[in-house]
Amino acid sequence: MRAEPVEAPFDKLRAMRSELRAHKVHAHVSIRHNQPMATIHKDDKASPLITKPLGELLRLPVGQVDMTAFDPAATSGFPGDKQDAPAITEELAPELSDLQERFYAAGRVKETTSEKILVVLQGMDTSGKGGVIRHAIGMVDPQGVKIKAFKAPTETERAQHYLWRIERELPPPGLIGIFDRSHYEDVLVVRVHNLVEKSVWSQRYDEINAWEDSLVEGGTMLIKCFLNISATEQKERLMARLDDPTKHWKYNPGDVDERAKWPAYVEAYQAVLERCNTERAPWYIIPSDRKWYRNWAVAQLLTEQLRALDLEWPEADFDVEEEKARVAAI
Numbered sequence: 610m611r612a613e614p615v616e617a618p619f620d621k622l623r624a625m626r627s628e629l630r631a632h633k634v635h636a637h638v639s640i641r642h643n644q645p646m647a648t649i650h651k652d653d654k655a656s657p658l659i660t661k662p663l664g665e666l667l668r669l670p671v672g673q674v675d676m677t678a679f680d681p682a683a684t685s686g687f688p689g690d691k692q693d694a695p696a697i698t699e700e701l702a703p704e705l706s707d708l709q710e711r712f713y714a715a716g717r718v719k720e721t722t723s724e725k726i727l728v729v730l731q732g733m734d735t736s737g738k739g740g741v742i743r744h745a746i747g748m749v750d751p752q753g754v755k756i757k758a759f760k761a762p763t764e765t766e767r768a769q770h771y772l773w774r775i776e777r778e779l780p781p782p783g784l785i786g787i788f789d790r791s792h793y794e795d796v797l798v799v800r801v802h803n804l805v806e807k808s809v810w811s812q813r814y815d816e817i818n819a820w821e822d823s824l825v826e827g828g829t830m831l832i833k834c835f836l837n838i839s840a841t842e843q844k845e846r847l848m849a850r851l852d853d854p855t856k857h858w859k860y861n862p863g864d865v866d867e868r869a870k871w872p873a874y875v876e877a878y879q880a881v882l883e884r885c886n887t888e889r890a891p892w893y894i895i896p897s898d899r900k901w902y903r904n905w906a907v908a909q910l911l912t913e914q915l916r917a918l919d920l921e922w923p924e925a926d927f928d929v930e931e932e933k934a935r936v937a938a939i
């Protein structure tokens with residue numbers, strides 16, 4: 610899954626980095642190369658290049674939301690240009706992979722006390738939820754993630770409370786849970802299509818907040834990402850799917866009908882972002898018109914969140930020397 614690092618763009622990055630140093634200008638994100646793995650996540654905190662984590666740039670402040678204020682084509686915090694994106698994103702892979710393994714190890718060793726992580730991906734059709742999973746989440750060991758794509762509920766699911774099917778997919782300790790759509794559909798598509806009465810869906814915002822709060826209380830770190838694309842970009846992506854026979858399977862004629870409801874979706878998203886954005890379970894707005902930025906941003910965000918856990922390798926609960934002697938004697 611991981612390609613070998615491309616050397617040429619790194620030369621450019623190195624040059625950029627020394628230029629930044631010379632001018633005492635700070636980039637938002639450090640550019641690392643050839644550092645021994647073991648020291649990477651420790652050194653990061655002290656890195657003079659990091660002034661503001663991406664999470665701080667993309668985190669939606671709690672309070673009123675103006676959807677028009679978010680630029681879907683922004684490249685906030687990205688330390689380079691489009692052509693640098695593959696290399697910069699790829700450079701995250703070793704650290705992200707190392708952090709994920711530490712996280713997995715912690716989950717295995719202290720099953721009841723270790724933290725849990727859940728990434729929630731929401732966004733309009735074609736915003737790239739699948740692309741993020743393939744390109745950003747795809748950088749870690751597939752054994753370490755639990756991915757669930759939520760479709761329209763089955764009859765069995767509909768007979769239950771809407772959070773029932775969500776609860777069942779929560780990640781166990783050590784696994785990074787990824788939701789492609791989520792309980793938020795129960796206040797998005799459900800609201801736009803009047804699938805239940807207003808008196809029902811309007812109660813759900815508070816209920817979702819309380820439920821998410823209990824998740825956080827129970828040790829789950831929630832990373833809620835709104836993949837924000839423009840209507841123009843969506844049109845281009847739908848057309849591109851039609852123009853390419855290998856993408857026809859991705860095209861759903863129903864998407865055009867959904868598209869006609871764009872303003873209603875914007876309103877529904879605005880309500881979600883306003884009412885379900887808490888200090889403990891915040892939303893991150895991911896500008897998603899540029900796929901290369903979107904993928905990097907989610908990978909960078911996940912890396913930062915994992916770093917913040919300060920994960921140490923679990924200590925052996927056996928006598929290492931004694932075991933060495935036993936293995937040697939085999």
Ligand code: AMP
Pocket residue numbers: 759760761762790791794795798799804
């Ligand atoms: P896709 O993500 O393109 O595979 O499509 C999944 C479909 O399932 C979308 O049209 C969603 O709106 C729909 N869906 C997901 N969750 C729900 C829900 N709780 N109620 C109704 N439809 C849903």
Ligand code: MG
Pocket residue numbers: 734735861864
């Ligand atoms: Mg779809």
